[in-house]
Amino acid sequence: MKHLLVVLTITAGVALSSAAAAEGDVVRGAQVYRACVACHALEPGLHLTGPSLGGIWNRPAGRAEGFTRYSDALRDADFPWDVAAFNAWLADPQAMIEGTSMVFRGIADAGARADLIAFLERAGGAEGAAQLVANGVISEVYLRGQAPKPIRDAPDNARVVAMRHCGDGYTIETADGAHAVYWEKNIRLKIDSTETGPPPGFGVVLGAGMQGDRYSVIFGSLADLEHLVSENCKDR
Structure with missing residues (x-):
């Protein structure tokens, strides 16, 4: 519960309402998302350095099925990944969840955060990422991120x-x-x-x-x- 209070406190200070997040631009957000591709995939269940962002919208924090490398603090957190939580997290992950293992300094620009949140709302919903690929908003490469190439058939x-x-x-x-x-x-x-x-x-x-x-x-x-x-x- 204390982590939820931290989320609410930070979110109030950052001043980005749900309405403002809805005004975020998905296409611009896809450009901001480039910084996430090194550690995350949009394909559900494909975990890299960080957990898959496929299906993340409204998913309970620290609860991606099959991902076992959460920090204790994030695993014990009690909130869903919604507008308020993402806004606080993207502003400063360490301030939101002290001890998180995510190495990311945060995004100071509120407009860039709003765009990225709009993108994650779309891409993190059911079949959202695949639709963005079909519409030409993102490359298919974004689905698997930097997942290693299969080596089962090595010569x-x-x-x-x-x-x-x-x-x-x-x-x-x-x-x-x-x-x-x-x-x-x-x-x-x-x-x-x-x-x-x-x-x-x-x-x-x-x-x-x-x-x-x-x-x-x-x-x-x-x-x-x-x-x-x-x-x-x-x-x-």
């Missing part, structure tokens, strides 16, 4: 069958029979347990830097990582 030269750590290096073996040694600090081990991740029992190695000497090795589960990566200097 054999990228499909990792074993990794051996020895000294300060990793030897990476791939399904085509090749192997290469990399400095350990240039290798990042990651997990993608979603449908975009690698096939069970394998990892996938992908380039991860402009210099061409940094790589990510992605596993579909912690079990696969533990099975495929070992501390082994005997086979060097």
